[in-house]
Amino acid sequence: MKIIVDAFGGDNSPREVIKGAALALEAKPDLKIILSGGEAAIKEELSLYSYDAARIEILDAPEIIGNDEAPVDAVRKKKNSSIVAGVGALNSDPEAGAFVSAGSTGAVLTAAVLLTKRIGGVIRPALAPELPTVNGGSVLLIDCGANADCKAANLVQFAIMGSAYKKVVSGIQNPRVGLLSNGTEDKKGNELNREAFPLLKENSKINFIGNLEARDILTGEYDVVVSDGFSGNIALKASEGTAGAMFGLIKENIEKGGLRAKLGYLLLKPALKNVKRVLDYNEKGGAMLLGLTKAVVKCHGNSKANAVKAAILQAAGIAERGLTASIEKALSDND
Amino acid sequence: MKIIVDAFGGDNSPREVIKGAALALEAKPDLKIILSGGEAAIKEELSLYSYDAARIEILDAPEIIGNDEAPVDAVRKKKNSSIVAGVGALNSDPEAGAFVSAGSTGAVLTAAVLLTKRIGGVIRPALAPELPTVNGGSVLLIDCGANADCKAANLVQFAIMGSAYKKVVSGIQNPRVGLLSNGTEDKKGNELNREAFPLLKENSKINFIGNLEARDILTGEYDVVVSDGFSGNIALKASEGTAGAMFGLIKENIEKGGLRAKLGYLLLKPALKNVKRVLDYNEKGGAMLLGLTKAVVKCHGNSKANAVKAAILQAAGIAERGLTASIEKALSDND
Numbered sequence: 163m164k165i166i167v168d169a170f171g172g173d174n175s176p177r178e179v180i181k182g183a184a185l186a187l188e189a190k191p192d193l194k195i196i197l198s199g200g201e202a203a204i205k206e207e208l209s210l211y212s213y214d215a216a217r218i219e220i221l222d223a224p225e226i227i228g229n230d231e232a233p234v235d236a237v238r239k240k241k242n243s244s245i246v247a248g249v250g251a252l253n254s255d256p257e258a259g260a261f262v263s264a265g266s267t268g269a270v271l272t273a274a275v276l277l278t279k280r281i282g283g284v285i286r287p288a289l290a291p292e293l294p295t296v297n298g299g300s301v302l303l304i305d306c307g308a309n310a311d312c313k314a315a316n317l318v319q320f321a322i323m324g325s326a327y328k329k330v331v332s333g334i335q336n337p338r339v340g341l342l343s344n345g346t347e348d349k350k351g352n353e354l355n356r357e358a359f360p361l362l363k364e365n366s367k368i369n370f371i372g373n374l375e376a377r378d379i380l381t382g383e384y385d386v387v388v389s390d391g392f393s394g395n396i397a398l399k400a401s402e403g404t405a406g407a408m409f410g411l412i413k414e415n416i417e418k419g420g421l422r423a424k425l426g427y428l429l430l431k432p433a434l435k436n437v438k439r440v441l442d443y444n445e446k447g448g449a450m451l452l453g454l455t456k457a458v459v460k461c462h463g464n465s466k467a468n469a470v471k472a473a474i475l476q477a478a479g480i481a482e483r484g485l486t487a488s489i490e491k492a493l494s495d496n497d
Numbered sequence: 498m499k500i501i502v503d504a505f506g507g508d509n510s511p512r513e514v515i516k517g518a519a520l521a522l523e524a525k526p527d528l529k530i531i532l533s534g535g536e537a538a539i540k541e542e543l544s545l546y547s548y549d550a551a552r553i554e555i556l557d558a559p560e561i562i563g564n565d566e567a568p569v570d571a572v573r574k575k576k577n578s579s580i581v582a583g584v585g586a587l588n589s590d591p592e593a594g595a596f597v598s599a600g601s602t603g604a605v606l607t608a609a610v611l612l613t614k615r616i617g618g619v620i621r622p623a624l625a626p627e628l629p630t631v632n633g634g635s636v637l638l639i640d641c642g643a644n645a646d647c648k649a650a651n652l653v654q655f656a657i658m659g660s661a662y663k664k665v666v667s668g669i670q671n672p673r674v675g676l677l678s679n680g681t682e683d684k685k686g687n688e689l690n691r692e693a694f695p696l697l698k699e700n701s702k703i704n705f706i707g708n709l710e711a712r713d714i715l716t717g718e719y720d721v722v723v724s725d726g727f728s729g730n731i732a733l734k735a736s737e738g739t740a741g742a743m744f745g746l747i748k749e750n751i752e753k754g755g756l757r758a759k760l761g762y763l764l765l766k767p768a769l770k771n772v773k774r775v776l777d778y779n780e781k782g783g784a785m786l787l788g789l790t791k792a793v794v795k796c797h798g799n800s801k802a803n804a805v806k807a808a809i810l811q812a813a814g815i816a817e818r819g820l821t822a823s824i825e826k827a828l829s830d831n832d
Contacts (some may be wrong), residue, residue: 230682268680296742310679310687344645344730345603347565352645352727376731377738392687393731395679396711400735403712404776407631408743411775415768423768429761433750440746441739 163192163478164257169199169207170226170244171265173464176200176207179264182470183218184211186478189471193217193478196258198248200224223247226265229463233268237276249273252456259481260457262448262473264465271308274451274458281486283493286312287453288320288391289460290327291398292446297382300446302327303342304386306394308451314358317341317388319493321368323452324386326492330485336369337385342393343373354390362388367495376400405441447476452489457481498527498813499592504534504542505561505579506600508799511535511542514599517805518553519546521813524806528552528813531593533583535559558582561600564798568603572611584608587791594816595792597783597808599800606643609786609793616821618828621647622788623655623726624795625662626733627781632717635781637662638677639721641729643786649693652676652723654828656703658787659721661827665820671704672720677728678708689725697723702830711735740776782811787824792816 167183169176176199183195194217197204201222208218225243227236237246245265252261263270267289275287288305295301304324309316321339328337341362343351348359350373362370371384376397379387389397412434416423427434447469448461457480461473502518504511511534518530529552532539536557543553560578562571572581580600587596598605602624610622623640630636639659644651656674663672676697678686683694685708697705706719711732714722724732747769751758762769782804783796792815796808 232684296745307679342731344642344727349567352725355645355727375738376734377741379735380738380742390687392679392690393728396677396728397731397735399711400714400732401739403710403715404736404739405743406712407715408740408772408776410631411772412768415771416765419765419768422764426761426764426766426768429757430751430754430765431761433747433754433758433761436750437743437746441743 163259163482164194164196164255165474165477166196166198166221166248166251166258166261167474168244168248168261168263168265169197169204170224171263172461174466175264176203178465178467179470180204180207181211181467182465183474184213185467185471186474187213187217190475190478195474196221196251198223198251199244221247221251227269229266231266231269233266233272236269237272245269245273246277249277253278258456260459260477262459262461262470262477264461264463264470267307267460270458270460271451274454278458279455281453281455281490281493283490284453285319286316287451288323289449290324290452291449293380293401294440294442294446295380295382298440299382300332301379301382301384302386303379303394303398304388304452305391306389306398306449307391309391311392312354312390314354314361317354317358317390318361318365321362321365321370321386321388322492323489324388325368326489327450327452327485328385330483330488331480332385334385338383339368339370339386339388340372340374340384342376342379342387342389342397344375346373346375348373367492409438446472448473450480455486457485498594498817499529499531499590500809500812501531501533501556501583501586501593501596502809503579503583503596503598503600504532504539505559506598507796509801510599511538513800513802514805515539515542516546516802517800518809519548520802520806521809522548522552525810525813530809531556531586533558533586534579556582556586562604564601566601566604568601568607571604572607580604580608581612584612588613593791595794595812597794597796597805597812599796599798599805602642602795605793605795606786609789613793614790616788616790616825616828618825619788620654621651622786623658624784625659625787626784628715628736629775629777629781630715630717633775634717635667636714636717636719637721638714638729638733639723639787640726641724641733641784642726644726646727647689647725649689649696652689652693652725653696653700656697656700656705656721656723657827658824659723660703661824662785662787662820663720665818665823666815667720669720673718674703674705674721674723675707675709675719677711677714677722677724677732679710681708681710683708702827744773781807783808785815790821792820
């Protein structure tokens with residue numbers, strides 16, 4: 163299994179990305195990695211680690227696409243960027259199973275959608291992170307940003323692709339699918355949701371269990387939460403923002419709380435670290451772009467080595483388990 | 498100032514609602530309250546408190562509209578429910594300044610929109626809670642549920658009404674308005690947002706500072722966050738769900754963490770309570786339904802006496818400061 167990794171993507175690249183790649187190679191003996199990015203910088207970073215040189219290739223592509231660049235323009239112009247060259251190699255190298263990047267989400271999505279083949283029948287690929295649930299499991303939120311405007315038929319495909327993912331990757335036989343809405347009643351929702359609801363309900367290929375409110379995404383009652391990309395993005399980021407605000411407030415109140423609070427914190431530190439770990443979706447890997455013939459995994463821009471390692475192993479697992487074939491089959495069964 | 502309170506609305510009614518009303522009367526000597534609900538039950542609960550009987554009236558309306566009832570049907574059929582009778586009294590009693598309820602959101606919105614007069618020029622009233630920000634301030638999220646499907650012109654009105662609220666109620670001279678989106682760049686968003694963005698930018702009556710992501714709602718950088726009611730509802734409830742999940746996980750990890758964690762918790766308890774208090778938007782009162790000629794405040798279904806008291810005082814403050822006149826002026830200035 164060969165994975166292409168964007169060595170020049172993310173806030174902590176190339177250092178943490180290359181460290182993550184080295185850790186992934188160590189963890190999985192049959193893994194090969196292609197690092198796309200500036201060759202000189204990659205070689206310099208690689209020299210910090212001991213690794214099996216036969217399992218690493220470098221794809222010299224020193225241009226960088228920044229978060230502030232218009233994705234379509236940047237992907238067209240910067241052919242020699244780590245993202246565009248990396249996605250290109252994903253297409254041209256038959257051994258390559260997946261592309262992993264912590265770079266600009268817009269550029270990764272654009273390059274992947276423009277330059278990679280879709281699975282037959284897929285109208286719109288969708289971005290889907292796995293979020294940790296309070297009972298120790300995870301829920302796939304699909305779409306969370308690839309498609310700001312959706313039609314009901316897109317949401318049905320998201321449900322089918324998401325269910326295939328949870329079956330193949332998490333081994334869940336009959337994934338429970340919910341539709342993200344502004345209430346739990348069947349008739350709740352905006353126009354899009356009210357149109358999608360009966361289509362999801364009637365579809366025999368998915369186990370649709372109804373509408374859910376955003377407060378119930380993390381309860382563990384759902385394996386797949388279906389949403390248009392705009393609302394899904396808002397749910398994901400509101401959740402992230404609230405968790406960040408809470409940890410910030412806890413820290414502030416510990417600092418203000420004098421010796422008593424500081425001592426309390428020292429004693430409670432392992433418990434709080436555990437909470438942080440459970441809620442940190444970066445530790446579970448990245449968000450999958452579902453619907454393409456090869457796997458593309460986008461990890462958080464601020465990913466450190468362990469998150470990159472997790473995303474690489476996740477991408478390898480997805481490719482090895484033949485997720486794209488399963489999605490193709492699920493979609494054609496549905497026709 | 499006379500406020501009508503739905504004594505039969507909410508998970509903890511009538512007990513906590515009536516206790517909240519008694520606390521509000523105690524806190525504000527010029528306040529009068531009309532309690533709508535079953536007279537016998539109200540009288541029984543009232544007997545638990547000492548209060549100035551001249552300042553409380555009872556509007557006998559014993560029917561209850563449940564959360565699981567279809568709002569439009571229920572409002573049409575249950576004329577003698579605490580919600581419908583309460584909103585009716587708001588219209589017919591010239592002294593009444595506001596209606597406060599912890600009952601079914603759908604029924605409160607429906608009754609208020611169907612039975613109460615809109616401010617001249619308002620296309621759609623909007624539901625707007627004030628959320629606590631990490632710097633100790635608050636941000637108004639408008640709309641968070643009254644209008645699942647919006648047009649760009651609605652969002653512009655939400656911005657104007659929300660700005661009037663923050664000027665009149667919070668005393669902020671030039672409230673900073675952001676548009677909730679899936680990215681911060683000007684061109685980000687779904688079709689609705691991309692259409693609304695230039696209209697907001699051009700409008701000289703508001704201080705529009707651009708798109709924001711849901712992770713930045715609570716940072717304190719915005720006074721008003723504008724959204725369609727579907728996305729706003731998702732942001733609000735994702736935030737609520739994440740905070741709940743975190744407190745649940747902290748509790749679980751303390752219980753699992755043995756004596757060390759329990760001791761740490763005892764020491765850290767004041768700091769954690771403070772975090773909870775800062776994040777608890779119920780303590781700030783309820784969500785305002787903006788755009789009607791009289792104030793309607795919806796508090797959380799699980800409100801206890803203190804939250805009800807806060808909502809009653811908030812409603813009285815809004816009515817006294819003449820918010821509806823300010824909104825009317827702001828909207829007509831805009832024409």
